[in-house]
Amino acid sequence: xxxxxxxxxxxxxxxxxxxxxxxxxxxxxxxxxxxxxxxxxxxxxxxxxxxxxxxxxxxxxxxxxxxxxxxxxxxxxxxxxxxxxxxxxxxxxxxxxxxxxxxxxxxxxxxxxxxxxxxxxxxxxxxxxxxxxxxxxxxxxxxxxxxxxxxxxxxxxxxxxxxxxxxxxxxxxxxxxxxxxxxxxxxxxxxxxxxxxxxxxxxxxxxxxxxxxxxxxxxxxxxxxxxxxxxxxxxxxxxxxxxxxxxxxxxxxxxxxxxxxxxxxxxxxxxxxxxxxxxxxxxxxxxxxxxxxxxxxxxxxxxxxxxxxxxxxxxxxxxxxxxxxxxxxxxxxxxxxxxxxxxxxxxxxxxx
Amino acid sequence: xxxxxxxxxxxxxxxxxxxxxxxxxxxxxxxxxxxxxxxxxxxxxxxxxxxxxxxxxxxxxxxxxxxxxxxxxxxxxxxxxxxxxxxxxxxxxxxxxxxxxxxxxxxxxxxxxxxxxxxxxxxxxxxxxxxxxxxxxxxxxxxxxxxxxxxxxxxxxxxxxxxxxxxxxxxxxxxxxxxxxxxxxxxxxxxxxxxxxxxxxxxxxxxxxxxxxxxxxxxxxxxxxxxxxxxxxxxxxxxxxxxxxxxxxxxxxxxxxxxxxxxxxxxxxxxxxxxxxxxxxxxxxxxxxxxxxxxxxxxxxxxxxxxxxxxxxxxxxxxxxxxxxxxxxxxxxxxxxxxxxxxxxxxxxxxxxxxxxxxxxxxxxxxxxxxxxxxxxxxxxxxxxxxxxxxxxxxxxxxxx
Numbered sequence: 001x002x003x004x005x006x007x008x009x010x011x012x013x014x015x016x017x018x019x020x021x022x023x024x025x026x027x028x029x030x031x032x033x034x035x036x037x038x039x040x041x042x043x044x045x046x047x048x049x050x051x052x053x054x055x056x057x058x059x060x061x062x063x064x065x066x067x068x069x070x071x072x073x074x075x076x077x078x079x080x081x082x083x084x085x086x087x088x089x090x091x092x093x094x095x096x097x098x099x100x101x102x103x104x105x106x107x108x109x110x111x112x113x114x115x116x117x118x119x120x121x122x123x124x125x126x127x128x129x130x131x132x133x134x135x136x137x138x139x140x141x142x143x144x145x146x147x148x149x150x151x152x153x154x155x156x157x158x159x160x161x162x163x164x165x166x167x168x169x170x171x172x173x174x175x176x177x178x179x180x181x182x183x184x185x186x187x188x189x190x191x192x193x194x195x196x197x198x199x200x201x202x203x204x205x206x207x208x209x210x211x212x213x214x215x216x217x218x219x220x221x222x223x224x225x226x227x228x229x230x231x232x233x234x235x236x237x238x239x240x241x242x243x244x245x246x247x248x249x250x251x252x253x254x255x256x257x258x259x260x261x262x263x264x265x266x267x268x269x270x271x272x273x274x275x276x277x278x279x280x281x282x283x284x285x286x287x288x289x290x291x292x293x294x295x296x297x298x299x300x301x302x303x304x305x306x307x308x309x310x311x312x313x314x315x316x317x318x319x320x321x322x323x324x325x326x327x328x329x330x331x332x333x334x335x336x337x338x339x340x341x342x343x344x345x346x347x348x349x350x351x352x
Numbered sequence: 353x354x355x356x357x358x359x360x361x362x363x364x365x366x367x368x369x370x371x372x373x374x375x376x377x378x379x380x381x382x383x384x385x386x387x388x389x390x391x392x393x394x395x396x397x398x399x400x401x402x403x404x405x406x407x408x409x410x411x412x413x414x415x416x417x418x419x420x421x422x423x424x425x426x427x428x429x430x431x432x433x434x435x436x437x438x439x440x441x442x443x444x445x446x447x448x449x450x451x452x453x454x455x456x457x458x459x460x461x462x463x464x465x466x467x468x469x470x471x472x473x474x475x476x477x478x479x480x481x482x483x484x485x486x487x488x489x490x491x492x493x494x495x496x497x498x499x500x501x502x503x504x505x506x507x508x509x510x511x512x513x514x515x516x517x518x519x520x521x522x523x524x525x526x527x528x529x530x531x532x533x534x535x536x537x538x539x540x541x542x543x544x545x546x547x548x549x550x551x552x553x554x555x556x557x558x559x560x561x562x563x564x565x566x567x568x569x570x571x572x573x574x575x576x577x578x579x580x581x582x583x584x585x586x587x588x589x590x591x592x593x594x595x596x597x598x599x600x601x602x603x604x605x606x607x608x609x610x611x612x613x614x615x616x617x618x619x620x621x622x623x624x625x626x627x628x629x630x631x632x633x634x635x636x637x638x639x640x641x642x643x644x645x646x647x648x649x650x651x652x653x654x655x656x657x658x659x660x661x662x663x664x665x666x667x668x669x670x671x672x673x674x675x676x677x678x679x680x681x682x683x684x685x686x687x688x689x690x691x692x693x694x695x696x697x698x699x700x701x702x703x704x705x706x707x708x709x710x711x712x713x714x715x716x717x718x719x720x721x722x723x724x725x726x727x728x729x730x731x732x733x734x735x736x737x738x739x740x741x742x743x744x745x746x747x748x749x750x751x752x753x
Contacts, residue, residue, distance in 0.1 A: 079608070085489055086511075094551060095470040102395045102550050110551035111613050111740070114459065115490065115511035120741025123608040129625055132608040132743055133519055136458075137509035138491035144508040151526045175477050176485055231498065231507040298489075343495070 001154040003161070005221045005350075007071025007211035009063035010306045011036050012294045013190075013204060019070045022310045026293065026320045030189045033169050033203035034295035045125075052108055053121075056087045056168045059207040060118035061125055064162055068126075071211035071219050077158035078131040079119050080148050082141030082165045084298025086115040088173050118166060131157060139340030141165060142208075142299040143348075146227045153214045164209035165299030174203055184266070191320070193266035193292045201265035204295015208302030210309075221309035222334075222350045226250050230345040239273065239345065240281050243337065246347045258328035259286040259311065261304050261321075263338030265296040273339055278323070287323040301338050301346060308334045312352045357525045358590050358597035359749070361442025361583035362692045363434040363539075366679045367403035367576050370415060371437055376696050379704045382724060384678050386562040386574050391426075392464075392546050396553065401562045402544055403576030403680025405430065416500075423483060425462035428493040430579035430685075431541030432500050438537060439501060442583035443595070450534035450589065453506030455524050456494040456581075457516030457540030459684040462487035464545045493541060506533055511684065513739030514647070515606075516540050518687030521582065521747050522604045528586045535589060539581030539688035548575060548683070555614060561708075563650030563681070565674035566659065566720045568711040573649040576680020580688035582695075599695045602732065602750040603636065605629025609742030615653050620661030622744035623647075627665050627734065630746040638666045640732050641748075643703050645690045647736040648674025648720070649681050654738065659716040671728075673721040677707035687737035687745065694733040694749045701728050 010016040013034035014027050027037075036059065041050055044062040053061075060081070068074070093109035111117070116134040123132050131152060135144035142165030152158035177183060184200040193202055212224065228246050233239060247253055260282050262274040278287055288311075294303040311317055315331050336348040365371065367385025368378035378385070385403040389396065405412065409429075413421035416432040435454070439447065462485075469484035487493070494509040506527065510519045517540030524536035542548075552558050552575060559572035590597055607629060609622025616622065631638060647658055662669050675693050682689050697703055706720040713719075731751050738744045 084491070092470075094547060095467060096474060098467065098546060098550050099471055099474055102546070102553075105550060105554045107551075107554035110554050113551070114513050114740050116513050116739065116741045116743055117613065119512075120608065120613060120743065123610040123742060124613065127610050129608050129610050129621060131606050132512070132741075133510065133523070133606065134512050134743075135508055136461075136490040136511040137494060137507070138489060140491070140508050147532075148523055148526075151523075151530055151532075154530050155526065172473075172477075176473065176480075176482075179478075180482050180486055229506065229508070231495070231504055344491075 001150045003150060003153055003212040003214065003224045004216050005210055005224055005309045006213040006217045006219050007067045007073065008306050008309060009066025009070060010208045011039060011059050011063045012206040012303055013037060014293050017066065022314050023318045028191050030187050032187050033174055034190060036205050054087050054089045054112050056089065056166065057112055057117060057121055060164065060166050061121055063207040064122045064164060064209040067162060067209040067211045073160050073211050075126060075128055076160045076162040078149060078152045078161040079122050079128060080133050080145040080161060080163045081119040082135045082145035082299050083115060083118065084138050084141050084167050087112050087117065088168055088170045092170060092172055139298050139344035139346065140229045142302050143227050143229045143346045149212055159214050161212045162209055163212055164207065165302030166207040167205055167297040167299045169203050169205045190292045194264060197268045199267055199269050201267040201296040204297050204300065206294050206303055208306055222312035222352055225349040225351055228347045232343055233345050239277060243281065243347065250349050252333060254281050257285055257333050257335050258331045259288055259334045261288045261290060261308055261334065261336040263291060264289040265291040270342055273342065284326060286326040286328060288321045289323050290321060301336065304336045304338065305348060308336055308350045312350060355529045356587040357528055357584050357601045359582050359599045359601060359695060360585045360590065360595055360597045361438045362598060362695055363437030363441060364580040364689060364692045365405055365430055365433045366578035366682065366689060367405055368678050379678065379696065382707060384707050386680055391544060394546055394549060396549060400558050400560060401574055403574060404544060405577055425487045425493060426464045426543035427458055427461060427541050428496045430543055430577065431456060431493055431497045434579035435497050435501055435537060435581045438581040438583050447502045448504065451505045452503055452535045453527060453533045454494060454498045454503045454537045455508055455510060455520040456497060457510045457520045457684040458490050458493055458542055459511055459513060459516060460542050460545050460548055461490040462492055463547045464543050467545060467547050512743035513741055514683055514686055515737040515739040515743045515745040516684040516687065518737035518745035518747055519606060521687065521691060522606060522745065524584050525601055528584060535583060535585040537581050537583055540685040541579035542577060542682055542684040544575055544577040557651045559650055563676055564708040565648035565650040565676055565706055566655050566713060567709050568713050570650045570652060570655060572651050574680040576682045578679060578682035578685040578689050580685055580692045582688060582691060597752060599698055600750045600752060601747065603630040603634025603748035604746065605633065606745045609744055611742055614740050616657035618657060620657040622742045623658050623661035623736065623738060624664055626744040626746040627661065630748050634748045636732060641670045641734045642730045643697060643733045644670055644672035645694050645733060645735040646672050646674050647738045648676055650676065656715055658736065659713060659718060663716065663718065669718045671703055671721050673704060673706045675704055690735050691747060691749060694735050697733060698730045698751045701730065702726050703728055
């Protein structure tokens with residue numbers, strides 16, 4: 001089942017909140033992690049309600065509203081969110097409160113720490129009683145949310161689905177996961193992320209919501225043809241086979257791809273997976289990347305989907321995302337391939 | 353439904369038993385699993401009851417056939433035990449002879465270890481054992497269970513608070529119906545943690561006596577831990593392999609109350625919509641339902657809102673009970689736990705009662721089943737799972753025809 005991407009709201013470390021422009025400038029950072037640029041939340045959320053909301057919830061509601069307004073949709077038939085970690089900030093507040101002695105704790109962080117809070121708060125804000133769900137599986141979170149939406153279309157339960165991927169980074173969480181070896185040990189320049197070839201990625205965060213429709217609209221960016229998740233591919237050849245099968249399932253071959261977006265994150269231990277494909281089946285393809293713009297996080301493919309949709313809509317590839325130079329005459333089909341620590345692999349196919 | 357979906361296997365571990373036969377025996381004996389807190393140190397010990405699985409971390413590790421207990425969270429171990437039982441019960445030896453997926457639900461993930469890590473970490477950010485935090489996120493338990501079972505085709509995790517595992521049943525069935533998988537292992541796992549206990553306690557909805565749902569004097573829920581899984585298979589496989597399924601999944605519905613983050617609407621809008629959608633999908637009339645396993649947490653708000661919705665849909669309201677008086681509220685596992693109990697009801701022709709019930713609610717005309725009923729011809733069971741954030745789901749399980 002093909003869905004039409006009819007509206008997008010993206011809050012990211014780049015200037016992406018305005019749907020009228022496509023990466024007008026690239027924000028350069030030298031930093032421990034790429035922090036999303038906060039929009040003016042009070043333009044989207046009642047300030048009284050916003051006061052009690054943690055940042056992740058505000059990011060979620062705001063990007064969801066941006067997507068709805070971009071598509072001119074008032075009421076989606078489904079609200080589905082993917083989040084790897086939910087509200088880390090609220091979870092940490094409860095853990096701290098517990099350590100201070102299990103008394104007189106504030107209920108608000110507990111209420112907001114529940115993973116489904118973002119989908120629920122969007123439903124409450126819109127008074128939307130329709131299908132509502134939340135996926136919380138590492139780098140499958142956003143992918144599963146999209147797969148669920150595609151089934152809601154197939155089942156004719158939905159004509160419009162609001163689907164998002166959202167995660168935040170906090171300084172504590174950065175510190176812990178850095179100790180576990182996930183990130184660079186020193187601040188890095190995001191635009192030079194691939195040059196030093198050391199272990200560890202550059203962390204990031206973001207909130208991306210998409211208003212998918214079962215039909216074309218004047219606001220349509222592109223079509224989302226298919227999404228696939230692959231768990232625990234081990235052998236080097238598995239990726240190639242899986243990509244070919246995915247394309248064949250969609251009546252395509254690599255020859256027909258006009259660009260591929262790869263999930264390079266600067267971690268030399270895992271980037272070699274993309275290197276191998278880049279010098280293999282994608283050698284003659286226009287290769288693009290995105291995590292120097294948004295960083296690595298469980299739902300970073302939300303940023304990639306935004307990027308692919310805009311490339312197809314504008315028929316334009318910004319220089320800052322090119323890994324090589326193999327221009328296509330026109331941009332018809334784009335494949336996204338991402339993997340998280342060689343465990344969660346995902347594929348997306350979009351068409352003009 | 354265009355394509356019929358059967359349940360061919362079930363597995364469960366909860367405070368009332370470590371497997372399906374033990375759980376059935378406790379249900380028949382009206383034996384509750386609610387008792388004292390023993391698993392972790394807390395101020396609330398002796399003041400608030402809990403429904404713990406009666407196994408230490410080491411005993412649970414052994415039951416899950418694993419070694420090196422320190423590398424597993426309780427959520428993962430519970431899940432492994434129940435998921436393996438479900439596969440055995442479905443007679444599946446080779447999980448990859450068909451496209452098999454795992455959808456697991458959890459609300460706490462590896463919190464039972466992360467809360468230990470965090471105690472040391474807040475004192476000194478270089479302290480705390482990393483092995484206690486790397487399993488924190490919800491996907492971790494699912495991936496470990498998948499690896500243990502050998503599942504590779506499709507793996508994901510749902511968290512919609514207390515309706516989480518009901519939603520795995522729905523999405524799992526959808527994936528089969530639309531050709532994305534041949535069989536799905538669906539369900540959920542949640543261990544009790546200090547985090548959850550204190551979190552719910554801030555909301556002042558934990559009953560000091562142990563929950564007594566749908567009672568006028570109810571004073572809140574009782575937390576429990578459990579894991580439960582169901583094996584869903586398509587009509588085609590069941591026919592091809594000549595399997596004898598346990599029950600059929602005939603309908604399901606998901607709706608949002610869209611009222612308040614932690615309170616249900618007074619007219620039970622979300623509950624009404626979820627039940628109505630499930631009934632519509634199953635092509636059943638409300639009078640075809642013989643038993644309702646209600647969400648029935650025992651909080652003042654849930655039981656009133658759910659009761660109002662029941663009276664709006666059903667006239668008369670069928671026999672109903674909340675088995676949370678046995679198992680406690682097992683959060684992310686609850687939907688699957690109660691689906692397993694619904695199947696046991698159908699198979700054993702029994703309705704398991706609300707324990708500890710004494711007084712009807714003054715706002716409602718209905719009251720739950722309070723003594724075990726035998727020799728019941730139960731054709732269709734409707735099971736409700738409602739969560740914080742208004743995430744309401746209903747599934748309908750039916751006797752084979």
